[in-house]
Amino acid sequence: MTTVTTQIKLTPEHGARPGVSMRSRLQDALPKIVLAPSFAITIVFVYGFILWTVYLSFTNSKTFPSYALTGPRAYQRLWRWTFESDPPSSWYTSIINMGIFGFLYIFICLALGLFLAILLDQKIRGEGVLRPIYLYPMALSFIVTGVAWKWFLDPGLGLEQTLHQWGWTSFHFDWIKNKDFVIYTVVIAGVWQASGFIMAMFLAGLRGIDGEIMKAAQIDGATTFQLYRRIVIPLLRPVFLSAFIVLAHLAIKSYDLVVALTSGGPGGSAWLPSNFMYEYTFKRNEMAVGSASAVIMLMTITAIIVPYLYSELREKPR
């Protein structure tokens, strides 16, 4: 972008030449000038801020940022907390939860999404009604989703109470109040919200498969199960990849859902790293530790996204 600005500034000095040249120079530079603010904003507010956060993570910042570097103390503390399982440190809880939540959320969404897409692809009457029903939760905020499920899973008011009234009095479901199980309620609400969308992705993928291949396989005597296992699912590999990327990135970013559904769970037992970061930075006045955890989150996402973006942007020869 520096080249763009110097170009404009230089133009008047060539002013001996007729104005046409200046105009055409401006015209040539115009596309870059139009793009420049957005690009500059991205560089400063995304990459500059990331570096700033990285810098803060190597300081001793507490309530307010301090800019004297004090080495990787924040990371050493996080590293120590990583193995502090009894009693679990908040960081230990957060990353264990991230593992449980990330794995179950991604796995169940993929499985359920694929399953529903295959079912919906059987020339279903009323598909036009069912599809929007499966998909609408994606339009809701995590906060609304959390509020709805908090109510639904509340032992005194929701599902448990309802089943008791229907006569199943031994039914017991208090995960949302149980520190060992609360993270699974986050999985339930998360799956509820995103699985319909994953279904739509798979359905679009299924509709794109060439019918001839299927016919050929059927003629060769493949059973329905074989057909899906051997032919359809391998053909859907790109969809699996896209869906995985979407889900992984949603999972690592999930913050609001935990807040709305569980308020962090009993004793912070439902925290994810995003909640850890927010709490340590803004409530516990441990800014350096909060920043370090943000850097770790960023690196995790980068490890997943960058290879993906690289292959996506490179693949298409222009």
Next chain:
Amino acid sequence: MSVIATPARQSTGGISARTVNRIVIYSLLALFALFYLMPLFVMLVTSFKTMDEIQNGNMLALPRAPTFEPWLKAWGETCVGLTCAGIKGYFWNSIKMVVPAVLISTLLGALNGYVLTKWRFRGHTLVFGLMLFACFIPFQSVLLPMATILGSLGRFGVTLRNATGFSFGLGNPTVNLVFVHVVYGLGFTTLFFRNYYEAFPTELVRAAQVDGASFFQIFRRIMLPNSMPIFVVTVIYQFTNIWNDFLFASAYAGTGDAMPMTVALNNVVNTSTGVVEYNVNMAAAMIAALPTLLVYVVAGRYFVRGLMAGAVKG
């Protein structure tokens, strides 16, 4: 693609096997439809019940005497933190934040997409790649520097107001949120328009250029009139995302009168003073969900396309 529906070999089992098959499929589909509808149904039903009926009745039962009272109370009377004036003010906060943020980010995205496809320069892929990656960062990694910058701008705004009598929006939480959402929405809007314009015939642009049309003339006369679908997709996507945002909202406008709807809702629901009025909470949640639900009902097709475009990348 439908395989189970036309089984070549199972037909020996006669009609019954096929029928059983269909029954299983339809019941599964209906069961899942119930799973997805249940929370919304419960929320809706509860918001029309009296507290008495909630405590003594069944969650799934329809309200015996439907009342609008909880909705009115949520809108105009319920307590958010210490102020008890309902959520209506916060609803408007969200509107005031969403509308400019969506318009600005969409327009910038359109211009960026136009440049990145029709006025390519060396390194355009790198520029795009850098902007695209910005879509995926966890916002926690920029949260703190942004808070610091917004804080300084706010102090500068106070100085400015003392000097000139006008703060130019600096330090105003709503303006701050508009700015933040534009900045971190640019990646997505650029992505949408870039992919859309990629398929737009470049010859048209070149022909107009030869005829002497300028950069902006081409954008206005040729690109814009052909961009309606992607505008709808982008606006819906941005609207949904920004309306539903909680992280930025709670970090930069988490207290006070300027908080957006999501933060206010979370406060209403988690207020622990007095009796918890579940019906009012549910009505508040419904009100918070209505704008995006409405968009989804009216323009579901575009909503899905936006999600897909956001998912299936560059």
